[in-house]
Amino acid sequence: MADLPRTPEPAPDEESFRLLVESIVDYAIFMVSPQGRVTTWNRGAERLKGYKSGEILGAHFSCFYTPEDVVAGKPTRELEAAAKDGRFEDEGWRTRKDGSRFWASVTLTALYGQDGVLRGYSKVTRDLTRKKLEEERFRVVVDAAPNAMIMVDKDGLIVLVNSTAEKLFGYARHELLHQPIELLVPQRFRGSHPGHRRNFFAAPQARAMGAGRDLYGLLKDGREVPIEIGLNPLETMEGTFVLASIIDITERKRAEELRAAKEAMEAVTREMETFSYSCAHDLRAPLRKIAGFGEALKQETAGQLSEASRDFLERIQHNVLQMDGIIEGLLKLSRVLQQEPRSESVDLSRLVKDIGEGLRAAQPDRAVEFVVRDGIVIEGDPEFLQIILSNLLENSWKFTAKHARARIEFGAERKGPETVYFVRDDGAGFDMAHADKLFGAFKRLHAPGQFPGAGIGLATVQRVVRRHGGRIWAEAELERGATF
Template sequence: MAARRRNNRWSLVGTGIGLMLFFWVADCYLDGVFFDEGSFVQQILHPDGQELAYRIQSMLFLLVFIIYAWRKSLTQERISSSLEEALTNLAAEKARSEAILAAMPDAVSVQDTDMKILYQSPGTRKVMGDHVGEYCYAAYHQLPSVCPDCNLVESFADGLLHRRETSSPNERGPRHVEIISAPLRDAAGRIIAGIESVRDITDRKIAENRLRQQLAAIEASMDGIAILNPGGEYLYLNKAHASIYGYPSQVELMGKSWHVLYPADELQRLESLIYEGGDKQRGWRGEATGQKKDGTLFPQEISLTVLEDGGIVCVVRDISERQKSEGEIRKLNDSLCQQALDLQATNRELEAFSYSLSHDLRAPLTGLYGAAQALAEICSDKMDDTGLTLLNAIRQGCENMEELIEAMLVLFKVSRTELSYAEVDLSALANAIMAELRLRNPERAVEWRFVEGIVAWCDPHLARILLENLIGNAWKYTARHDHPRIEFGQKSSDGAVQFFVRDNGVGFDMRDAQRIFKPFQRLHRSGDFPGTGIGLATVQRIIDRHAGRVWADGAVGLGATFFFTFPLPDKE
């Protein structure tokens, strides 16, 4: 284009020179041929002075015209060049702006002051469709008039930028968008249009919600959590962190160094541990002594994590109560150790007592019984009724004492025996005990009821002792009933299995229900029903060893029922 304009300029110069030569030759021809002022050659080579002046004047006129045309052409060329450059720059700027808008993830559109769409970015056209030339409220929202909460209307009214967030339901959850509007002005400053940008901020909102939840969790933590910059100054701390050090608000520590929270000697120790050992492992954990705002010292546990930029995440826990508890636990352990030693001493004494029962007491008792038996054999014919009665009392007392010693030994063994758990058929065990009782007392006719297949997880030996005592008691206390009945069974209550032995004997008053399981506590006279008062105490001890329960239910003259439970076996 520039070369073409240069050619046009030189063509103009050539035309001007040609016209000058043409006028010179034409004037010579007219003067020599038509006006007879000499020959044509003479007019060209030797014109007179007047004619030469006339010709020079004409040439000067043409020269001025040519110079004017030349300058006019230069001015026009500059204007055209400037216009072309402006058009090129405008096209490039338009292309650049459209490229920027096309590359933006936001949906951008331009509306005039009547809300008619002038431009839509590719992102807007992809989501909303091509609606250039239509009204935005009709195209985007299918409304007959401007939206009541339109940001762009507010920007047209006050000439300012406006920002608004809104949300709408979506099959994947709420969709959050941010709408930004701003007015566009002409060179005179008049608002001629407006630009509106819509950005999907759903991911940002989700991240903000997660961050708020995490901050809420940090704020709710009982541990003190803080973030420090590489210089050791607080950038963030939760309420617990400030509270641990006796500060009512986090604001008092913001921007301060952690050095104010430790005494000088502890500060020196921590700096060597944290900055020398901690940097190598990107963290440190240990115990320290902190200093509260009022100067009080307290023990603490610290966990530090060194960040990439040299900052530190610090977690602090006050362990005053824990150390106090540990001290109490140590005292309790010492006390338990002492109790264990005392228990060992008591066990040794019990063993000595058991030995005395088995040997030291039985030996003289056996001698006494033997002497009474010999006396009865030798001198029974020489004694009167009173003597024989006293002699029988001696022998009966020895037998009762022997029975009591045997019962106490059983109680002692029950307390000392190591438990060996197994699945025990209680029905078979109870039936065998009843058969033994019938063999020893064949003259008694007792109705026996039991359920087959009752099993429990317990020690087999102790289970036999337990049932021997319960069924033996039922056998004893039904002796005076015309139609004695003893029953063994089980029932379920609150998901637990309860075993029971029931009889229709003499029963007992429920006010004495707790007393019957205590050693030597008898509810009936020994003359009516013989016994030692140890049997039910032995039952209680066996159930205690199994961590079960035992209780009784009865009424005077209506019999008694003794319930007991065994814990379920460990599933592991």
């Protein structure tokens, strides 16, 4: 069957249209004359602004504006803009009859007759106060965030920046708003960044940006900083936005690099310690053979060698003993570095007295006064603490040997938040100009002929102290003693 021609539906008459407009309650819809006088009024306008039609018809529409906007000439400018461009849109504060304010979305449209003459304006106003307050609360929360926060629209333009982002990137807020986000992206990444952004908006979901890749931000001064970025999509009436949370990880990167360097150094140190221990251990066997053959030769040739030959043989034996002491020091140092310290209560005062008695028994003719403060007890490794105190006290005993009478003191004192333990003597001392060499292995501040020793004792002491989380230093004066 052929299609029958349709009869056009009648256009709604003016009365129907008027009734339709008046029935709308969510929008204020009214008309004003070319001079800005209110000529129509709907129920939505009465509900939003508080005026009944009898109160407002004929009044100038500037009564809906804040006093400061009226003084600034805003109502007149809006009419002029609508007359020129045909339409004007704005968001801003407006006032009700009772003086209260609301945040309004306003559309002002110029109405022209067929003759081209301006007949007036239609004005549609919507209350967006709740939306405005929510946005303000959102901005306050974002601005108070400890991380840099930047919100970007679908076109990649920055629409929101918090104060932390200003500090991080070095830009003032007005310098970033409405700028492309690529402003903050290093040049070498800018070409690919729009594609990444499009992919995110195509399937928006909260996630970390650039997983598995190093990310960098470009500061205003041209420097780059390593950053981490978390992306969060936000669905709004204006469309989808992405809120980026940005963290400067410069300090974390630096700490990671330092930790990696430290671990590499520790690995090298462990290898060197193992090597040193092996070398020292392997050297000891042939050295003892040399010492044994030297002693056998001395006994076999007694009375047959010349004085010069006997002197050479004694020098060989002396150097063998000296070398054995160095190897023993190296082995002890290696054991200290490889062994984990234990922790238990140790009476340092008792330990010092025992070591002092041992030194006196070895050289009973020495006139040395030991002054030991009683009751010094700490938590630590007994073996390691024995090493520390034995080395320090033996040094004091050795470097006071050229004094007829000597004094060696052990004690403790508070210095701020720290407890400082000390061994003090009145012996040879040393020049403080060379104090930086004091704790190096095989470093000696006196000529080899002055005092015996291999130069390993204080190096061992320093390492043991560090293993306990402490530090050691020395103060001294030539021929007036030293304090460790």
